[in-house]
Amino acid sequence: MFGKKAAYVTAGYGQTARDHRDWQEYLTEFVREDPRNHLPEGDCFPIFGPPVVGIASADDPLFAELSRPEVVASHHVRPDFWMPEARSVISFFAPFSREIKAAYKKGERLPPLEWVSGRLNGEVFINVLRRAILRLVEKQGGQAVIPNLDLRYWAENWLPIWSERHVGFIAGVGTFGLHAGLLTEKGAAGRMGSVVTNLSLPVRPRDYEGVYDYCLWKSEGRCRACAKRCPVEAIDHERKDHTICAANGAKHIHPAYLAWGYHACGHCQNNLPCSNGIPKKRKRVSSQRPDFRLD
Numbered sequence: 392m393f394g395k396k397a398a399y400v401t402a403g404y405g406q407t408a409r410d411h412r413d414w415q416e417y418l419t420e421f422v423r424e425d426p427r428n429h430l431p432e433g434d435c436f437p438i439f440g441p442p443v444v445g446i447a448s449a450d451d452p453l454f455a456e457l458s459r460p461e462v463v464a465s466h467h468v469r470p471d472f473w474m475p476e477a478r479s480v481i482s483f484f485a486p487f488s489r490e491i492k493a494a495y496k497k498g499e500r501l502p503p504l505e506w507v508s509g510r511l512n513g514e515v516f517i518n519v520l521r522r523a524i525l526r527l528v529e530k531q532g533g534q535a536v537i538p539n540l541d542l543r544y545w546a547e548n549w550l551p552i553w554s555e556r557h558v559g560f561i562a563g564v565g566t567f568g569l570h571a572g573l574l575t576e577k578g579a580a581g582r583m584g585s586v587v588t589n590l591s592l593p594v595r596p597r598d599y600e601g602v603y604d605y606c607l608w609k610s611e612g613r614c615r616a617c618a619k620r621c622p623v624e625a626i627d628h629e630r631k632d633h634t635i636c637a638a639n640g641a642k643h644i645h646p647a648y649l650a651w652g653y654h655a656c657g658h659c660q661n662n663l664p665c666s667n668g669i670p671k672k673r674k675r676v677s678s679q680r681p682d683f684r685l686d
Contacts, residue, residue, distance in 0.1 A: 411595040413455045430508050430514050436490035438513045443484045443575045445562030445595040449477035453561045464550040470587045473536040477628035479592040482562035484513040486581035495661040500622050507653035517584045524586045533590035555583040566605040570617035570659040571631040574605040578667040580660040605669045617659040
């Protein structure tokens with residue numbers, strides 16, 4: 392649909408994108424064709440595979456829920472904070488490539504170079520995708536704001552003013568897992584982004600009801616593979632402790648990759664039943680819970 396020049400949006404680019412399938416195809420072209428989607432080390436593997444895209448109405452009542460302290464934080468904002476005329480929120484999940492996930496071996500305590508590089512350099516490319524969405528919105532006569540690149544964005548104690556994962560849940564991208572990541576049709580090992588726009592776009596229906604519907608442990612009481620994988624026991628039966636997780640990165644991973652400046656762990660996202668997709672469930676039940684929070 393979009394052609395090979397999609398990775399370089401120019402003034403002459405004439406395509407439009409409406410529903411989540413159009414936006415998904417657009418970002419898939421970016422991921423496939425843009426040379427910035429590659430690791431700078433070794434064999435220069437691709438960082439991300441084809442993304443999952445969702446769209447939410449800026450008026451979805453779930454956005455108001457995110458300011459409840461038991462959900463995210465009282466300082467979490469709604470889409471109209473970023474632009475008063477907001478109509479839609481485009482959210483995407485970019486899964487790490489097969490090559491990066493294959494480099495993550497089960498028996499190793501430290502993550503591989505491919506992973507730690509992908510986390511840092513991948514976030515740079517996530518910003519490329521965010522800006523690509525903004526440019527295509529503008530080409531369609533709309534306006535957009537990228538919350539995570541806006542000067543008003545901030546976070547305190549890992550509680551942000553705009554949670555990409557919760558936005559993804561509202562936009563139909565996926566549900567949460569015990570590991571606190573978003574579990575999507577492309578798995579849980581990846582990075583997220585979003586853009587707020589005044590374009591009125593078709594909403595992607597949520598194929599779930601509960602916050603943890605795709606998580607085997609939260610919905611069925613079985614699995615806990617992410618907790619077992621964590622080398623510092625940052626995940627228990629209920630939640631992930633981000634303080635313990637961050638300390639592991641600072642004390643163990645960062646010193647090991649000091650020459651590169653990398654520090655990110657990924658044990659709780661790799662070599663799991665949910666690493667590459669939604670795991671099969673024994674029964675279809677909703678895991679609707681009152682604790683819709685960033686835990």
